Amino acid sequence: MSAQAGWSRDEMAALAALDIPDGTYVNLGIGIPELVARHVPAGRELVFHTENGLLGVGPPPTPGDEDPDLINAGKSPVTALPGAAYFHHADSFAMIRGGHIGVCVLGAMQVSATGDLANWSTGEPDAIPAVGGAMDLVAGVGRVLVLMEHATRRGEPKLVERCTLPLTGVGVVSRVYTNLAVVDITPGGLVARRLAPGVALDAVRACTGAPLIDGREGERP
Amino acid sequence: MIDKRCSSPHEAVAPVHDGATVMIGGFGSAGSPVELIHALIDRGPRGLTVISNNAGCGRVGLAALIEAGRVERVVCSFPRSADAEVFASAYRAGRVALDLVPQGTLAERIRAGGAGVPAFYTPVGAGTPLGHGKERRSFGGRECVLEHALTADFALVKAERADRYGNLVYRKTARNFGPIMCMASRVAIVQARRIVEPGEIDPEAVVTPGVFVQRVVEVRGPADESDLVREGRRYP
Numbered sequence: 001m002s003a004q005a006g007w008s009r010d011e012m013a014a015l016a017a018l019d020i021p022d023g024t025y026v027n028l029g030i031g032i033p034e035l036v037a038r039h040v041p042a043g044r045e046l047v048f049h050t051e052n053g054l055l056g057v058g059p060p061p062t063p064g065d066e067d068p069d070l071i072n073a074g075k076s077p078v079t080a081l082p083g084a085a086y087f088h089h090a091d092s093f094a095m096i097r098g099g100h101i102g103v104c105v106l107g108a109m110q111v112s113a114t115g116d117l118a119n120w121s122t123g124e125p126d127a128i129p130a131v132g133g134a135m136d137l138v139a140g141v142g143r144v145l146v147l148m149e150h151a152t153r154r155g156e157p158k159l160v161e162r163c164t165l166p167l168t169g170v171g172v173v174s175r176v177y178t179n180l181a182v183v184d185i186t187p188g189g190l191v192a193r194r195l196a197p198g199v200a201l202d203a204v205r206a207c208t209g210a211p212l213i214d215g216r217e218g219e220r221p
Numbered sequence: 222m223i224d225k226r227c228s229s230p231h232e233a234v235a236p237v238h239d240g241a242t243v244m245i246g247g248f249g250s251a252g253s254p255v256e257l258i259h260a261l262i263d264r265g266p267r268g269l270t271v272i273s274n275n276a277g278c279g280r281v282g283l284a285a286l287i288e289a290g291r292v293e294r295v296v297c298s299f300p301r302s303a304d305a306e307v308f309a310s311a312y313r314a315g316r317v318a319l320d321l322v323p324q325g326t327l328a329e330r331i332r333a334g335g336a337g338v339p340a341f342y343t344p345v346g347a348g349t350p351l352g353h354g355k356e357r358r359s360f361g362g363r364e365c366v367l368e369h370a371l372t373a374d375f376a377l378v379k380a381e382r383a384d385r386y387g388n389l390v391y392r393k394t395a396r397n398f399g400p401i402m403c404m405a406s407r408v409a410i411v412q413a414r415r416i417v418e419p420g421e422i423d424p425e426a427v428v429t430p431g432v433f434v435q436r437v438v439e440v441r442g443p444a445d446e447s448d449l450v451r452e453g454r455r456y457p
Contacts, residue, residue, distance in 0.1 A: 051324065052248040053394045068250060068445040069395040075249040075302075086393055088400040088428075089248075089274075090332035093325030097345065121350075128309050129321050130301035131351065136325030139345040170348035 006179040006196030012147050014039035015194075016177050019145070020103050025049055027096065027137060029106040030074035032147045036105050049101055051133045053092050056084025073133065096133070097140035104141040106134065108148045108176075110163040113210040115173040115185040117146070118165035131168075138169035150178035150207055157209030159183065159190060180204045184215065191215035224385045225437050226416060230260035233410050233438040237266050237375050244331065244376040244402040245273040245283055249302075250446035252395035254379040255282045257412050257438075259456050261377070262286055268293050272331070272371055274324065274398060276300035276308035279450030285457075287311050296371070298324035304450050323351060326368055328401060334370035335404025335433070343368055376406035379443065380429070383413035384420075387434025388427045396428065403433040412440040 007015070013035035020026060020036075022044040028034050037059070040046050048057040050072040057072060058079035066077035080086075087095075095101055110118040117138055120131045138144050151157055159176065175193075176183045181204050182194040191213045195204060205212050227233040234257055237243060243261075247253030262285055269292050276295050277284030284307040286292055295317055300308050311317040322330065323345050333341055342365040346352040356367035378399040381392040389411060391399055403409035416439040 050394075052251070053397050067393065068447055069252070069393040071249065071251050071394055075251075080393070086391075086396055088396050089324075089328035089398050090401045093328050097325055097329075097343065126313070128301045128305070128312060129319070130299045131321055131323050132299040133324035135323040135349060135351065136345050139343075139347075140325075167349045 006150075006199050008179075010035055010039070012177045012179060015182060016105055016145050016147055017041065019175070020046060024102040025055070025100065027051065027101050027104040027141065029104065029134075029137075031107050033105040033107060034074070049092075049095065050078070051092050051096065051137070053087050053089060054078070054080060054084060055087075056081045058084075093133070093136050096136050099140060099142060101141050103143045103145060104137045105145045105147055106137065108146045108158065110158050110160050110165050111146055111148070111173050111176055111185070112163045113159070113161055113185070113189045115171045116163050117144070117168045117173050118163040120168050121166040123165050134168045138172040143174045144172050146173050146176045148176065148178055150180040150204065155207065157207055160209035180207075183212070189213060193217065225387045225431070225435060226385050227436050227438040230256045230412060230438055230440065231263060233257060233412070233436050234261045234264055234377070236408060237261055237264065239266050240268045241266060241374040242270040242272065244373040244398070244406055245271055246376065246378040246397065246399045246402050247446070248274050248394065248397040250278065250450070251393075252379050252391070252397050252399060253282050253446040254377045254412050255444045255446050255449070256440045257377040257410060258282045258286055262289050262291070262456060267291050270294040270296065272296040272373060274298055274327065275302065276305060278302060278304040278446060279453070280307060280455035281449040282446050282456075284308065285455065287317060290316070292317055294318040294320065296320040296322060296327070298322055298327050321351065328398065330368055330371040331398065331401045331405045334372035335401055338370055340367055340369045342366065371405060373402070373406040374408065376402040376409040378402055378409060378411045380411050380413040382415045382417055382422055383411055383434070383437040384417055384422055384431070385437070386419060387411070387431030387437055388422050389413065389429035389434060390422055390426060391428055400429045403429050408435045409433055410436045410438075412438050412443065414441060414443060415439065
């Protein structure tokens, strides 16, 4: 199964956005998770938090309107929506650690069948270690959603029995959206809730590193 | 009379001594007190421990301080970026030690330091490599690690407006670590785009009350670190 098969990144982000209830305060990780903001269903209001100190993150500014003092956690220019608030770092992480942010969406290198997450270090000895806010987010936010490709470019599973890379958190992930499937982490293990169009369960199982229970709830529109 | 104003960035950073622990505000370039850091490079103290979220970009600001060989240890959460070659090479050559701290734990350790709380338990990092070797205790069935407060001899912070009492207002997401670093340092040194008369900052809008600030200096047109990096500038 090639990495291109199944859903596009935008489609994965749209699926995740559909699962976030109206009125939720949401933190989006750097990279693919940022796409979620483009796919909020009509009629739903989400408030986006960025851990460097802003609630009410708006879309990127038009070119030429960037403000170097107004950036997100990925250090990209953003805008602040009406009703936004700025705050310092300890308050920002009190929002995270204190359980005030309802959902975060993160990328991952590996997720285990028990919801362990590895997303901060490749474990290579020569790499410069850097962690940022990932450990705080997974420890404090109630529902941790992961957006990632189902397998690495070399075809190795990213959903695994046990993470081999350094952990970000233990038993923290709720649901994973890959290009092939939507998978829940449950006390019974990994449960496939939905498969990308034209993707067979056996093909998904073949590139999943842990048993995958068929938990599809029938065809959805 | 209380007057915390200094006439120049060089005068403002003059008390920073060899071996000092210095907190440096900023998240990436937003809030990076470039003029104070450059004045510190000119003044020449060595053997510094720097507490900051990142470890500098390009060859200006904190990266230039590291390149000048003044920094012995960096305590930070994210020293890696596309333009962070100065730190990377100093770290790989063993010239700079690194204490890696989760970002929120870094902020809370600084806040605790400023609030007189010597240590606290947090679930962040438990069961991960960054929790190894720390005192552990379970609360409500949840494993936590003990984290110690961080304090510093000095803080270098960028603000938008200040008055002679040291009351501060910041600008947008450049606020980031400024308020807590002022709290946690013995001498908080602040560069502000404008120093205004007492009363001009609405007391309801003061973000950092002056009690947390010891020295302020006006820097009217502060450089933006990301501009300097983009232009390939280096300091000195």
